[in-house]
Amino acid sequence: MPAEFTTPAIILNEPQLAENIGAVARAMANFGLRDLRLVRPRDGWPQDRAWAAASGANWPLDGALVFDRLEDAIADLHMVLATTARPRELRLPVMTPREAADELHAAAAAGQATGLLYGGERAGLETRDIALCQGVVTIPVDERFRSLNLGQAVVVTAYEWGMAVQDSPPEIFAKNMASPAGQEALLGLYGQLEGELHAAGFFHPPEKTPSMINNLRAIFTRAGLSEQEVRTLRGVVTALSKGRGKVLEKLAAKRARDPSS
Amino acid sequence: MPAEFTTPAIILNEPQLAENIGAVARAMANFGLRDLRLVRPRDGWPQDRAWAAASGANWPLDGALVFDRLEDAIADLHMVLATTARPRELRLPVMTPREAADELHAAAAAGQATGLLYGGERAGLETRDIALCQGVVTIPVDERFRSLNLGQAVVVTAYEWGMAVQDSPPEIFAKNMASPAGQEALLGLYGQLEGELHAAGFFHPPEKTPSMINNLRAIFTRAGLSEQEVRTLRGVVTALSKGRGKVLEKLAAKRARDPSS
Numbered sequence: 467m468p469a470e471f472t473t474p475a476i477i478l479n480e481p482q483l484a485e486n487i488g489a490v491a492r493a494m495a496n497f498g499l500r501d502l503r504l505v506r507p508r509d510g511w512p513q514d515r516a517w518a519a520a521s522g523a524n525w526p527l528d529g530a531l532v533f534d535r536l537e538d539a540i541a542d543l544h545m546v547l548a549t550t551a552r553p554r555e556l557r558l559p560v561m562t563p564r565e566a567a568d569e570l571h572a573a574a575a576a577g578q579a580t581g582l583l584y585g586g587e588r589a590g591l592e593t594r595d596i597a598l599c600q601g602v603v604t605i606p607v608d609e610r611f612r613s614l615n616l617g618q619a620v621v622v623t624a625y626e627w628g629m630a631v632q633d634s635p636p637e638i639f640a641k642n643m644a645s646p647a648g649q650e651a652l653l654g655l656y657g658q659l660e661g662e663l664h665a666a667g668f669f670h671p672p673e674k675t676p677s678m679i680n681n682l683r684a685i686f687t688r689a690g691l692s693e694q695e696v697r698t699l700r701g702v703v704t705a706l707s708k709g710r711g712k713v714l715e716k717l718a719a720k721r722a723r724d725p726s727s
Numbered sequence: 728m729p730a731e732f733t734t735p736a737i738i739l740n741e742p743q744l745a746e747n748i749g750a751v752a753r754a755m756a757n758f759g760l761r762d763l764r765l766v767r768p769r770d771g772w773p774q775d776r777a778w779a780a781a782s783g784a785n786w787p788l789d790g791a792l793v794f795d796r797l798e799d800a801i802a803d804l805h806m807v808l809a810t811t812a813r814p815r816e817l818r819l820p821v822m823t824p825r826e827a828a829d830e831l832h833a834a835a836a837a838g839q840a841t842g843l844l845y846g847g848e849r850a851g852l853e854t855r856d857i858a859l860c861q862g863v864v865t866i867p868v869d870e871r872f873r874s875l876n877l878g879q880a881v882v883v884t885a886y887e888w889g890m891a892v893q894d895s896p897p898e899i900f901a902k903n904m905a906s907p908a909g910q911e912a913l914l915g916l917y918g919q920l921e922g923e924l925h926a927a928g929f930f931h932p933p934e935k936t937p938s939m940i941n942n943l944r945a946i947f948t949r950a951g952l953s954e955q956e957v958r959t960l961r962g963v964v965t966a967l968s969k970g971r972g973k974v975l976e977k978l979a980a981k982r983a984r985d986p987s988s
Contacts (some may be wrong), residue, residue: 495880497874523872564890603729605886611756611784617752621879622886628867629825659963668966681959689950692818698942702920705929706967722983 467519472579474570475501476526477539478548479595480586482508488519488527489617490584493527497628501581502526503539508586536595541579544578545570548599549619550591551612553571559601561621566603567630582623583656587616647696655696655703656683662707733840735831736762737738737787737881738807740856741847743769749780749788750878751845756784757882758889762842763787764800766988769847774910797844797856802911806831809860810880811852812873815957816938817945820862827864829889839907843884846915848877858941859910861948916957916964917944923968 481487481504491502506513508693520527533539538592540546545676547570552560561569583599585591596602605614605622614622660679668677691699742748742765750841752763765772772793780971781788794800801807808827823832831841844860846852857863866875866883875883921940931937952960 489876491874492872492874494867496866496875496879498871512801515884521874521876553739562890563886591969605757606889607757608759608889609758611753613753613781613782614757615750615753615878617876618757618879618882620917621876621882625866625886627823628869629823632867662967663963666966666969668962678959681956682963685950685960686953689946691870691946695818695942695946698939699946702924702929702943703967705924705927706964708927719983 472574473501474574475503475540475543475579475581476624477503477505477536477581477583478507478586478616479505479539479583479591480508481538481584481616482587483616484509484515484570485519486587487513487523488516488523488582489615490620491520491526491536492514492523493617493621493624494526497522497555497624498631499624499627500526500529501532503533503581504530505533505536507532536598540581540583540598543581545573545601546581546583546599547601547603548583548591548596549603549605549623550585550596552602552604555593556596556602558596558599561601561603563603563605563626564629566601566623567626569601570627571630582620584616584619608641618642647691647693651693651696652686652691655686655691655700658700659703662703666707729873733835734760734762735835736764736804736840736842737814737885738764738766738797738842738844738907739768739847739877740766740797740800740852741769741850742845742877743848743879745770745774745776746780747848747877748774749777749782749784750876751881752777752787753784754782754878754882754885755787759892760792760885760888761787763791764794764842765791766794766797766800768793797859798910798914801842801844801859802909802914803840804842804910805907806834806862807842807844807860807910808862808864809844809852809857810864810866810884811846811857813865814863816854817863817941819857819945819949822862824864824866824887825890827862827884829956830862831888832891840900840909843881845877845880855937856940858944858948859914860913861951866879886949891982895945899922908952908954912954912957913952916947916961919961920964923964927968942975948954 476499478487478490494500494502516527518523527647547566573580583591605619605621607614661670669678737751737760739751739807741747755761755763777788779787808831813821834841843864844852866880868875924930930939
């Protein structure tokens, strides 16, 4: 991520369980977020159980700021989005996490300080808290089970932030599919395989040979073989046709020497 | 969601903490998933703490199936994606959760049974587990803190499934995607091929056998074989190993009768 971007602050309003605050820190670390702010944590702060639950993602906890009032916690921010079900009372823009990440990313790119606000485990956010925000993020959950865990709500929004920041679809796909075999190598494999299958009497009836060959080749072209995999498959064909043949040849020779066996 | 879609099964391989299994159930319920499968849960099953952690999302737990072997847990599925960091040893398609959700949605729309596989909290997935899958889902985490909580990995992928289902009707490659082989058929092919290769002395040195097998399997899972193609390839293996053997057997017999030939 370019250094000029600031990441969104994660603001937890009246969080209850230290374990959940730890889970939030872990989700933040997974997606490059650092700035954690706690408003009236129920059990006080710091809490050892938060660090235990963070599994090593300590820095958001070590640097967490604690506030008495939500207004103070967000005073330096330009754009704060409240993560909650759609509020009936307020006419605020309602966004999916994906749309919210785009909004936050655009704001951060324009030099704004941003934040995502989450309510406590039981009470959620009050209308007056939401009214301090520039918009609402609603995670599209199944109507039959709407209750999202606090850490899981943070991970979904943090994940979308991470996706929005990534410039382009990951190169990992391209990397993993790299160095495909050339046509020549493929044709060499096909020639060997089809030659052995001919010798083994595989292609019958003869008029179906071309379509059988095409169907076989399609399997291997579709697999996007690498040069190494072509060599492996040629070894497979050799082993199956010659290696196994050698075993049978030995048996046949043995039978010829000793017909009773 | 239209009734004709089946949702992906969530398969946890060797999960350790019942609390995490409960968190997984909750994430599943949030995004309309129901089919939970457990392979060798460390502390046995059922576990009260799972229900406690699910906060009322009981139905995935109530209906959870337990398996001794991963192969059995996925036997009825057509497309299984492994959620893990990019595997260095295997050449499988690597997807973001978003791309994976699109793939799964398209497959489900074409009538396929799908699944998402997750490793245990500490060990993650082994290469041999990943090699059973048609692709890999890698959640794009910050390099400075890659360790994702199990429940949070599930919530991110389940959320993307929910988004994919809401967003748009999938583009159906129905024609090309039709009647893919089930895992059971694939495992049958692998068993035959690997058995013949063992008999032919293909696997050497012995310590490399598992990785050689994984790489071979990855080629065929990647190809997305149909049932018909699995039958064809089984015929290929039979022809190469037995048919070629017969030719050599005949030649050997001929040589035995007529040593000058």
